[in-house]
Amino acid sequence: MDYRSVLTTCTYCGCGCGLCLQVLDGTIIGTLPSKTSPVNEGKLCVKGWYIHEFVQHPNRLSKPLLRHDGSLREISWSSALDHAAAQLKKIKETHGPDSIAFLSSAKCTNEENYIVQKFARATIGTNNVDHCARL
Numbered sequence: 001m002d003y004r005s006v007l008t009t010c011t012y013c014g015c016g017c018g019l020c021l022q023v024l025d026g027t028i029i030g031t032l033p034s035k036t037s038p039v040n041e042g043k044l045c046v047k048g049w050y051i052h053e054f055v056q057h058p059n060r061l062s063k064p065l066l067r068h069d070g071s072l073r074e075i076s077w078s079s080a081l082d083h084a085a086a087q088l089k090k091i092k093e094t095h096g097p098d099s100i101a102f103l104s105s106a107k108c109t110n111e112e113n114y115i116v117q118k119f120a121r122a123t124i125g126t127n128n129v130d131h132c133a134r135l
């Protein structure tokens with residue numbers, strides 16, 4: 001039996017609480033708060049206590065899917081990016097940049113969220129940017 005406690009940071013919100021994932025034989029089985037984290041000092045909110053449940057959930061999206069004739073089929077990352085770029089270009093040319101909106105995520109880093117808003121404003125030309133923490 002291989003048991004490990006892996007110190008990491010909660011990804012649910014910008015507070016960045018420290019926590020320890022309990023890993024048994026390569027499977028995450030639980031979460032404990034980090035007592036040494038200056039952010040949460042041994043406490044977690046209810047989302048943090050159950051963060052281990054989504055990581056290995058079988059329904060979690062891990063590969064790009066493209067809807068075709070009403071059903072989803074797996075495609076490569078490069079095909080997904082090509083498809084998204086072509087569709088964004090087509091929508092922008094047909095309906096204008098403000099017909100596109102970007103919704104970012106609290107699960108991204110600050111740097112990733114910065115890139116999303118920069119891409120929206122500088123590349124697409126819209127200020128339609130929002131974030132899941134406001135929903």
Ligand code: SF4
Binds near residue numbers: 012016045046
């Ligand atoms: S434990 Fe709760 S408060 Fe702390 S980072 Fe996670 S979601 Fe935010």
